Amino acid sequence: MSAHTDFTERTVEYNKLLSDFKQLLRDNGLKFTIQREVILEMLYSSDEHLTPESLHHLIQEKHPDLNTGIATVYRTLSLLEDSDMVTSLSFGAQGKKYELGAKDHHDHIICTKCGAISEFVDDEIESRQKKIAEELGFIIQEHSMQIYGICQPCQTKMKK
Amino acid sequence: MSAHTDFTERTVEYNKLLSDFKQLLRDNGLKFTIQREVILEMLYSSDEHLTPESLHHLIQEKHPDLNTGIATVYRTLSLLEDSDMVTSLSFGAQGKKYELGAKDHHDHIICTKCGAISEFVDDEIESRQKKIAEELGFIIQEHSMQIYGICQPCQTKMKK
DNA sequence: GTCGCTGCAAAGTCTTTGCAGAGAG
DNA sequence: CTCTCTGCAAAGACTTTGCAGCGAC
Numbered sequence: 001m002s003a004h005t006d007f008t009e010r011t012v013e014y015n016k017l018l019s020d021f022k023q024l025l026r027d028n029g030l031k032f033t034i035q036r037e038v039i040l041e042m043l044y045s046s047d048e049h050l051t052p053e054s055l056h057h058l059i060q061e062k063h064p065d066l067n068t069g070i071a072t073v074y075r076t077l078s079l080l081e082d083s084d085m086v087t088s089l090s091f092g093a094q095g096k097k098y099e100l101g102a103k104d105h106h107d108h109i110i111c112t113k114c115g116a117i118s119e120f121v122d123d124e125i126e127s128r129q130k131k132i133a134e135e136l137g138f139i140i141q142e143h144s145m146q147i148y149g150i151c152q153p154c155q156t157k158m159k160k
Numbered sequence: 161m162s163a164h165t166d167f168t169e170r171t172v173e174y175n176k177l178l179s180d181f182k183q184l185l186r187d188n189g190l191k192f193t194i195q196r197e198v199i200l201e202m203l204y205s206s207d208e209h210l211t212p213e214s215l216h217h218l219i220q221e222k223h224p225d226l227n228t229g230i231a232t233v234y235r236t237l238s239l240l241e242d243s244d245m246v247t248s249l250s251f252g253a254q255g256k257k258y259e260l261g262a263k264d265h266h267d268h269i270i271c272t273k274c275g276a277i278s279e280f281v282d283d284e285i286e287s288r289q290k291k292i293a294e295e296l297g298f299i300i301q302e303h304s305m306q307i308y309g310i311c312q313p314c315q316t317k318m319k320k
Numbered sequence: 321g322t323c324g325c326t327g328c329a330a331a332g333t334c335t336t337t338g339c340a341g342a343g344a345g
Numbered sequence: 346c347t348c349t350c351t352g353c354a355a356a357g358a359c360t361t362t363g364c365a366g367c368g369a370c
Binding site for chain 1: 359360361362368369370
Binding site: 193196229230231232235 | 348349350351352353354
């Protein structure tokens with residue numbers, strides 16, 4: 001499930017993120033605390049889109065000693081969102097989900113029979129999106145796209 | 161933005177919607193009430209994506225005699241959503257927004273600052289999606305796509 | 321040391337639910 | 346008449362905020 005990334009590369013990427021965060025805090029006269037670092041780290045290491053609650057849960061699990069409060073999670077997420085370091089998304093279900101803005105972009109195609117998920121990126125779609133946003137006067141930040149269908153293996157099963 | 165529709169045609173379209181709704185209610189042993197009719201009517205006649213609160217407000221305004229409760233609005237929207245007559249959208253901004261599902265397929269572009277939503281359809285994207293699904297061996301059923309960005313008015317505000 | 325940060329709990333929002341009377345079928 | 350609906354208010358779920366002690370700088 002979680003894509004394996006080369007350790008060195010991952011560290012470099014994370015360190016960049018971390019120093020951006022520190023810079024952001026410094027620029028605004030804010031303090032770099034262990035809680036804030038852990039929240040960033042969890043956002044980085046998780047491949048999922050996290051809700052404030054799931055993020056809090058993750059932190060409680062991995063760093064029980066910190067006894068981080070949910071309020072701090074909310075406050076930090078707002079801070080990160082205001083600074084465009086994370087983006088909040090809310091698909092249908094209740095409650096927002098958050099993800100780091102720095103990750104590689106990709107879309108998903110989901111099988112409605114077995115739940116298998118494939119990822120894809122299509123340059124043509126990406127460029128059309130930019131054009132559409134432009135035409136509508138928007139400055140595009142990102143997008144999210146899901147295609148739902150039936151995957152090959154499920155199609156085969158259904159024929160039997 | 162809002163396509164002008166000829167009055168007669170509009171009435172025909174609305175009547176179709178209304179009879180579908182009545183049928184739905186009948187099929188499930190539910191009752192056709194004035195409140196339910198007014199909610200459907202407001203959803204139909206509004207070009208906006210409505211929140212439960214704004215919908216309630218609209219109804220209070222146009223039909224003050226009914227004194228419709230917000231709970232009824234929530235209950236009716238859930239009913240309509242469960243029956244796929246309306247679709248709920250929940251992007252960034254707080255609170256869900258609802259739109260009639262009977263309308264033509266379209267995607268959404270959402271302002272991450274103020275929550276404004278515009279709609280669009282792009283044939284090229286639609287056809288690319290079909291192609292991608294095909295390449296990945298999927299039989300496409302449907303899709304959902306959202307672009308997030310900053311709308312014109314918010315860009316202007318930010319410059320000040 | 322100073323001043324922002326944190327956890328806790330209380331206060332806000334938004335949404336759902338229980339109830340008794342009203343109303344559709 | 347019966348059984349669902351409705352408005353109201355109370356209860357829930359999710360977020361934000363006030364406060365006093367803690368900790369980064």
